[in-house]
């Protein structure tokens with residue numbers, strides 16, 4: 342596979358993945374790879390298929406053909422509920438928080454559990470212990486994002502950028518080795534942007550980060566390597582400098598502006 346040439350042992354990859362949804366070809370033989378311990382960008386115009394790539398990587402959408410590498414392993418059937426155990430966490434485009442749960446409970450939803458709902462329902466004593474540990478980890482995640490004071494609020498009571506921090510805390514609470522971020526910069530201001538940039542930079546090399554983002558300044562500042570999707574196909578890949586001056590990329594984005 343050509344794309345393996347620069348990254349022979351990717352942490353995360355799609356190999357020739359195609360997806361059809363609602364009679365449309367959403368991904369068409371997409372091959373992309375993210376090297377371990379680096380920040381890899383995935384960019385492209387609206388509707389290019391970026392979120393679908395994450396949905397395939399995390400098992401929300403099955404690939405019609407092709408295969409997935411997740412945290413260094415070929416995975417034939419990705420199960421969303423096993424992501425945390427595989428060391429993978431993702432944020433959703435927007436915020437994707439549970440509206441009726443407090444901030445703390447939302448973050449705890451991202452923590453790995455060993456015993457599951459049955460032990461929970463039977464109120465086994467070790468479940469209590471696990472719950473306390475999860476709560477402690479969730480509180481630490483909130484502290485690391487500077488929002489520990491909001492733990493008992495509901496998401497709707499908080500400004501959007503704070504909700505985005507809660508979503509990040511929920512992804513980080515499992516201490517994932519692979520972090521998939523879907524538009525983390527959407528709807529946040531300059532100060533939050535700087536914190537986000539620092540968070541992404543300081544995630545590597547301990548974590549592998551894949552960043553879907555429209556905010557080009559952030560993408561160019563933090564990514565080691567970038568893949569560009571347009572209409573379900575990879576149209577370019579390279580370093581930020583290469584991507585910045587790639588005629589196919591410029592054309593894809595100009596096409597989007599022309600259509601808007």
Ligand SMILES: Nc1ncnc2c1ncn2[C@@H]1O[C@H](COP(=O)(O)OP(=O)(O)OP(=O)(O)O)[C@@H](O)[C@H]1O
Nearest residue numbers: 362363365367386387388389390391392393394434
């Ligand atoms: N379940 C579905 N059924 C039919 N079409 C879908 C479905 N999910 C996504 N699509 C379509 O697939 C295409 C790619 O969607 P996707 O959300 O992956 O794009 P994206 O690159 O993340 O865009 P954006 O930058 O706007 O978030 C779009 O045309 C979208 O309408």
Ligand SMILES: [Mg+2]
Nearest residue numbers: 391392393434
């Ligand atoms: Mg998207």
